[in-house]
Structures are given as C-alpha cells and as structure tokens.
Amino acid sequence: MSPGTLAVKVRGLSKLFGDFTAVDAIDLSIKKGEIFGFLGPNGAGKSTTIKMLCGLLLPTSGNGTVNGLDIMKESEEIKKKIGYMSQKFSLYDDLSVEQNIDFFSGIYGVSQTKKIERKEWALDMAGLLDRRKTVTRDLPGGFKQRLALGCAILHAPPLVFLDEPTSGVDPISRRNFWNLINEMSKAGTTVFVTTHYMDEADYCNRLALIYRGRVIAEGTPNDLKQKYMTSYVLEIETDRVVEAMETLNRSGIETAIFGSLLHATVDNMEKAMPRIREVLGEAGIRTERVERIVPSLEDVFVSLIEAA
Amino acid sequence: MIKRIRHVVIKEFIQLFRDRRMKAIIFVIPVMQLIVFGYAVTTDVKDISTAVYDLDRSSESRELFRRLEASGYFRIGYHVSSPFEIQGLMDRGEITVAVQINHGFSSDLKRGNQAAVQVLLDGTDSNTATVAMDYANRIITKYAKDLGTGRIAVSPFGVELRERAWYNPELRSKNYNVPGVIAFVIMLTCLLLTSMAVVREREIGTMEQLMVTPIRPVEFILGKTIPFALIGFFEMLLVTAIALLKFDIPMKGSFLLLFASTAIYLLSVLGMGLFISTIARTQQQALMATFLFYVPAVLLSGFMFPIENMPEVIQYGTYLNPLRYFLVIIRGIFLKNSGLAVLWPQILSLFMLGILVITVSSMRFRKRMR
Known part of the structure; x- marks a missing residue:
C-alpha cells in the first residue's frame, strides 16, 4: 500500500x-x-x-x-x-x-x-x-x-x-x-x-x-468474529423449547435457552446441523429453524484475552 | 502568534471575572494588607502601660511623672507601694515599664548631688522595651536640664545627642509599611493567580487539549501571564491611590519609575508563579506552594528583620528574593525621591533575577509539554 x-x-x-x-x-x-x-x-x-x-x-x-x-x-x-x-x-x-x-x-x-x-x-x-x-x-x-x-x-x-x-x-x-x-x-x-x-x-x-x-x-469486525472464534454458535427455533433442550442435552449436544430460542455451541457445524433436526424429529418436536449466528465481539475479545 | 496570545488573554479575563474566588483574591488581598500594615502593625510606641513607685513623694518626683505622662508615650495606670507589686504587674503583663524614685531624690537634686531614677522594663518585647527606654531617657534628661542641674543619672553619656531622622522625620511606621504593601500585594496576587490559572487547566484537562493544538509554549505562557501582569499594575495603582489618599503617605519620586520598576518586579513574580505551576499538580498544591514561598520571602526581605543580621548562608539566599530589591526601590521612590542614579543596582539585579526565573520556568514548562 x-x-x-x-x-x-x-x-x-x-x-x-x-x-x-x-x-x-x-x-x-x-x-x-x-x-x-x-x-x-x-x-x-x-x-x-x-x-x-x-x-x-x-x-x-x-x-x-x-x-x-x-x-x-x-x-x-x-x-x-x-x-x-x-x-x-x-x-x-x-x-x-x-x-x-x-x-x-x-x-x-x-x-x-x-x-x-x-x-x-x-x-x-x-x-x-x-x-x-x-x-x-x-x-x-x-x-x-x-x-x-x-x-x-x-x-x-x-x-x-x-x-x-x-x-x-x-x-x-x-x-x-x-x-x-x-x-x-x-x-x-x-x-x-x-x-x-x-x-x-x-x-x-x-x-x-x-x-x-x-x-x-x-x-x-467480521474478520475478527470469524477468525478468532474456533467453535460455532447455532440458534434453534422450535415449538417446545424446554423439551427440545432436554432432548438435545441427553444426546450430547450442549444447549442453553436464550429467550424463546436455544443456542448450541458446536465444533463441527456441518455435522451438527442435520443431527439436531434428526434428534428433535425423533422426539416429535417440530424444528422451525437451525442456523449459525455470529458471536458477539464481546465473546471474541473475552476469549482472546483469556488466551493471551 | 499575536492573535493566539490575544485569544488566551481574552479567555483568561472572561474566566477571571466569572470566578468569585479570583475576584476576591484581586480585591480582598490589597484591602486586607493595607488594613494590617496601615493600621494594625505599627512599631510606633504609644500609651505604654506604666507603673510608678514614688518613695520620695516630692513635688520634683511628681513633676517627673507628669512629664512622662504628658509625652503621650507613657500611660501611668498604677501607683504602687512595694517592689513586689511591680514584679506582679509585670509578670501578668499589665505594665511594660515601671519607674521608681527613691527617697531623697528631691533633696539630692537640691543639694546638687547625683540623683537617681530607676526605670524597669519588660524586656520580653525587646523592640518596645528599647523604644520605651529611649523615650524615658529623653524625657528625664530634658527634665534634668530644665532643672539646671544636668545631674540625673539616667544618661550615661556626657555627650548630648541631637537626633533627626531624614526622609521620615516623624518616624511614622505607616510611611515605611504601606509602600511595602504594594510589593506584598503584587507578589501574593500574581503568584496565586498565575499558578492557579495554569494548574487549573491541568486539572480539568484543557491543558492536554491545548497541547495538541498548534499553540506554542511561548504563546501559552505569554497569554497566561499578560492578564496577571495587568492585574499587578492595577493592584499597584489601587494600593498607591489608597496610600496617598487615605494614609497620607508622601509620594516624592517619579510615577514613571514606579511603573517601570513594577514591570521589572512583575517579571520575577510571574516567573515564580509559573514555576510553582510546573511543580504543583492540583490547585491546593499551588496554594500551598505559593505560601511556602511567600512567607519566607516576606520574612527574609529585610522588611521586618535587617538582612545584615541574618546568618551568612541566608543572606546569600536573599539575593534570589525579588522582594529584597523591590522594597528598597519602592521605598526609595516613595520616601526619598530616589532616581535611577541611586536605584540602578537594585533595578538591574531585579531585572536579571526576573530573566533568570522566567527562563528556568519556561524551560521546565517546555519539558512538561513533551
């Protein structure tokens, strides 16, 4: 330059x-x-x-x-x-x-x-x-x-x-x-x-x-969010939140409730997304939406400072 | 450059006249100092509380006491009948002087023998005691002469003294003190205003803001000091006016010289204020530092205590005291009509001191800007 x-x-x-x-x-x-x-x-x-x-x-x-x-x-x-x-x-x-x-x-x-x-x-x-x-x-x-x-x-x-x-x-x-x-x-x-x-x-x-x-x-800002976060955050929308969380946690996927939504933190997004739909479908819970969300910069900086 | 200085000066004046404390500094300090030095502290000794112990009880002894009282210097408040009473009164601080006339005073005088008068003084206030002794001496000597004997043994001298004080014939301490007030007032107000004004900018952060502008240190320093120099001149005029109108201080010398020497005096005073502002971080510290400098400066100026009596080391130290020079200059102008021909060594020293102080402060200032 x-x-x-x-x-x-x-x-x-x-x-x-x-x-x-x-x-x-x-x-x-x-x-x-x-x-x-x-x-x-x-x-x-x-x-x-x-x-x-x-x-x-x-x-x-x-x-x-x-x-x-x-x-x-x-x-x-x-x-x-x-x-x-x-x-x-x-x-x-x-x-x-x-x-x-x-x-x-x-x-x-x-x-x-x-x-x-x-x-x-x-x-x-x-x-x-x-x-x-x-x-x-x-x-x-x-x-x-x-x-x-x-x-x-x-x-x-x-x-x-x-x-x-x-x-x-x-x-x-x-x-x-x-x-x-x-x-x-x-x-x-x-x-x-x-x-x-x-x-x-x-x-x-x-x-x-x-x-x-x-x-x-x-x-x-986007570079930082993508480059420095090693795991992914997925947002899940279902008709029965509490049951969905219990079901997913039982099958080994870490989730937490955020309002009426669920956030799951996963290492491999490509494998996790179909797996979530599958588990919830077996339990008879309807899945409206599963998508990756961008973590906030706050998450990025906290993880960076902890790593530094 | 002139434009920037002008902006700082204008801003400084706006701030000055919006700040009640600053206004108080400008107007209260001179008035207070004038009251203190014009009225309160006076080395003139009058109405000295006196006791008399008359063992002679003659018309001669009574006449001597009458003369002492009539002089205005002694106020006879006690007629005592024993030496113990004198001791008691003096211990309690009720009298400063006791005059004792022994039995046989009048007969000694009549027979032409040596007659004795005892004057006892409370020496704890050595200044008053010396002055009182001197007055008593003169009155008694005069009395002896009037009697035609000349043989009262108070004056040990065979020589007759005829004193005459030049320049201040009545030896009024006002004449000595009030011109000094000009020097003190200028010093105190300028030190306070300059150091506080600079430190305040540091405290509120505007100094940092100014340091990232293209303003040069010299522009800032001039902009900051010019207003206070003007205030200094104002104070000088104010005190001079009151001194002439209210205190009847004679102004024998030239106003032009007074102005010029004030300007030179301001160099070192403003420089000191600037110096304080480079060491103080808060306004309180600036206030403390100002008094830490001001009080010794007054005490070691030769105003109250002669410099020649100080230890040698301190005497050298007083060369850095602008008051030392300015007091001589200002009293010379007021009381003696001294001109440049007489005062030039003082004025030159003051000028060089001013340049030195301003240079040192400005250099410190520049460093802090980095």
Whole structure:
C-alpha cells in the first residue's frame, strides 16, 4: 500500500515509563477515511498510543508518520492537521458555548472568513444553535461531548483522534455521537477511536485489540468474529423449547435457552446441523429453524484475552 | 502568534471575572494588607502601660511623672507601694515599664548631688522595651536640664545627642509599611493567580487539549501571564491611590519609575508563579506552594528583620528574593525621591533575577509539554 493512502503508519512504537512498558512495539496502518477502532481494557495502552500519535508524548522507540509527517520530528506540524478529543471533554466550564468555540478557533488559527461558518456548523452539529450563550457547566453530558468534538475539529482536520469519547454518556447520546462519527467518515475524515464498549466496535471499519501494550488481534469486525472464534454458535427455533433442550442435552449436544430460542455451541457445524433436526424429529418436536449466528465481539475479545 | 496570545488573554479575563474566588483574591488581598500594615502593625510606641513607685513623694518626683505622662508615650495606670507589686504587674503583663524614685531624690537634686531614677522594663518585647527606654531617657534628661542641674543619672553619656531622622522625620511606621504593601500585594496576587490559572487547566484537562493544538509554549505562557501582569499594575495603582489618599503617605519620586520598576518586579513574580505551576499538580498544591514561598520571602526581605543580621548562608539566599530589591526601590521612590542614579543596582539585579526565573520556568514548562 502506498504511503499516500495511509493516514497513520507506525512501526515498532513503544513507550516505557520507568520499568513499565505501557506500549510494546506496536505496528499500525490506518487508511484514509476509515473509522479505526482501538479496543482494549483500561490500562492496556490505548491512551498512551493516542498521545504518542498526537505528539503529546515522545515515543521511547519506533517510527512512523501521521498524515505523512514524522511523529518523532514533526509533532508540531502534525498538531495543525489533527483533532483530538479525550474522555474529559476538555472544555472551559466557566465559558459560554460560544466563547469556547471562539477560543478554540482562535487557537487553531481558523481564518477570519471561515470562522463564522465553522462556528455555526459546530453549534448545529452539537444541537446548541439556540443555547450559544449558555455556560458550558450547565450543559448535559451529551451536549458537552458533542461540543467538545465540535471544538476539536473547528479547523476541519483530515484525521481525528477520539479517546474514549463516549464514556460517561447515556446510550441515546452515544448512538447520536456514533452517527456523527459516521458522517465525518463519509465526508472523508479519518477517525481513530478508542473505546471499551464492545457494542461500539461494530460501528468501526477496522479494529485492533490492544492488551498489555501489545496488539493481539486486528481486522474488520467480521474478520475478527470469524477468525478468532474456533467453535460455532447455532440458534434453534422450535415449538417446545424446554423439551427440545432436554432432548438435545441427553444426546450430547450442549444447549442453553436464550429467550424463546436455544443456542448450541458446536465444533463441527456441518455435522451438527442435520443431527439436531434428526434428534428433535425423533422426539416429535417440530424444528422451525437451525442456523449459525455470529458471536458477539464481546465473546471474541473475552476469549482472546483469556488466551493471551 | 499575536492573535493566539490575544485569544488566551481574552479567555483568561472572561474566566477571571466569572470566578468569585479570583475576584476576591484581586480585591480582598490589597484591602486586607493595607488594613494590617496601615493600621494594625505599627512599631510606633504609644500609651505604654506604666507603673510608678514614688518613695520620695516630692513635688520634683511628681513633676517627673507628669512629664512622662504628658509625652503621650507613657500611660501611668498604677501607683504602687512595694517592689513586689511591680514584679506582679509585670509578670501578668499589665505594665511594660515601671519607674521608681527613691527617697531623697528631691533633696539630692537640691543639694546638687547625683540623683537617681530607676526605670524597669519588660524586656520580653525587646523592640518596645528599647523604644520605651529611649523615650524615658529623653524625657528625664530634658527634665534634668530644665532643672539646671544636668545631674540625673539616667544618661550615661556626657555627650548630648541631637537626633533627626531624614526622609521620615516623624518616624511614622505607616510611611515605611504601606509602600511595602504594594510589593506584598503584587507578589501574593500574581503568584496565586498565575499558578492557579495554569494548574487549573491541568486539572480539568484543557491543558492536554491545548497541547495538541498548534499553540506554542511561548504563546501559552505569554497569554497566561499578560492578564496577571495587568492585574499587578492595577493592584499597584489601587494600593498607591489608597496610600496617598487615605494614609497620607508622601509620594516624592517619579510615577514613571514606579511603573517601570513594577514591570521589572512583575517579571520575577510571574516567573515564580509559573514555576510553582510546573511543580504543583492540583490547585491546593499551588496554594500551598505559593505560601511556602511567600512567607519566607516576606520574612527574609529585610522588611521586618535587617538582612545584615541574618546568618551568612541566608543572606546569600536573599539575593534570589525579588522582594529584597523591590522594597528598597519602592521605598526609595516613595520616601526619598530616589532616581535611577541611586536605584540602578537594585533595578538591574531585579531585572536579571526576573530573566533568570522566567527562563528556568519556561524551560521546565517546555519539558512538561513533551
């Protein structure tokens, strides 16, 4: 892949704090315009990695580029072309919505001609068009979060780093926020996002799982689900759930009830599917449907971390 | 660059005037310090509680007591009849001075013999005791002279002293204290405001946010300090105005020099504030660090205790104390009309100290941005 199509490309990136290795020689390649999810438990090294890419922390070793600029030497240049938003929604609580926007657009050096347009855009995006004079402290969390994002991208950067942007925000606001991320991505912005909400991982184009400073898995959400789950989950729909479960368990197929359905975990899908229909048919139970379902990413990551 | 600094300055002022605590710092500190140094702490000794022990009971002894009281320095509250009473009163702290005139005082005077007056002082407050002794000495010497004998044995000197204090002829401690308040107020407010303002950004996370923007450390530092420099000038004007109007402090020197030296003083004070902000992680720590610096700085400024009396090591330490220089400058301007010709060594030292402090703090600052 030519470097021109990559927003981030790093090799062997490491950060040591004293004896502690926070990030251990990771490689990352992120294509322009994609939503790249960086997942992992707390303390795995997500924030440290982001801080190195943004030029907040000097890497201990490694090399690479962000927007084609050297992370070791050109961090100040990089800062002009990225947006960064952390879980703290770093706004000035005692300034009004408008004053926050004016301040950040001044700091980013947004040109006089674009200033008003960008301000209205940010207000609109945050849903704060009619609350521009409100002191930021008085805003609900979801609005603060969107305002923080707006302030971080007033200069329309081609690459945005979001460090746990949805932590501490209610589910509706989270969903709305992901819609924003999607729109940004469609408009061509590359989004690098960390989260520990596994349901959010499905919104990403590509994922990397970081654990104890190392990337232990990488790929699209579907890749990960298929590649890293060794057994299969089958969903079974019948007219008599409890009897069906008892019958199947007696014949050696592990099942569990999920609502009005049964889930069976099997190693060999090709053999198991006809066998299930056969066993249930012998018992006089009607089988509506047997199909393979995709395990959730949560299952994948739990099994990966346990294996690591 | 100018634009970015301007944005930080504007933001800082908006925050400053929205924060009640900060406003309190700006207005309450000068008023409090003026009250303390203008009214409360005064080294002028007046109305010293005094007991007299008159064994002579003559018109001469009574005249001496009348003169002591009439001076305004001594307030005779007790006429005692035994030395034990004096001891008791002094132990309880009810009197600072006791004057004893023995039997035969008037006859000695009449016969032209040496007459004696005993002045007993509570030496626990050595400052007051010395001043009281001096006053008593003068009054008694004068009395002896008026009697034409010159032979009351209080003054051991055969030489007559004629004292005259220059620049502050009445030796009003206000004249000494109040200009000092300008120095103290500027230091305390600027240290507090600067260190708190920077540390607060670190606490709430906006510092991190700013560090990923293209803002340069120098722009941030200037944007953060310019507002407080302006506040510093405001404080200087406020205290000067009150000093002139309310406390009748003479302002003999040039306002221009006062402005210029304040600007130079601000360099080191703001630099110290910045330095504190690089070591403190929370606003409480910044507050603690400010006072940890401020209190010794005042004590070791030469304001209360002469620097020449301090141990040598400490004396060298005071060279790093901006107050040491600025107090001399400001009193020189207010009371002596000293100009650049006299004050330049102080001003130059203050300037170099300021540059040193600003440089060190900025370097530490840059490191933390990494």
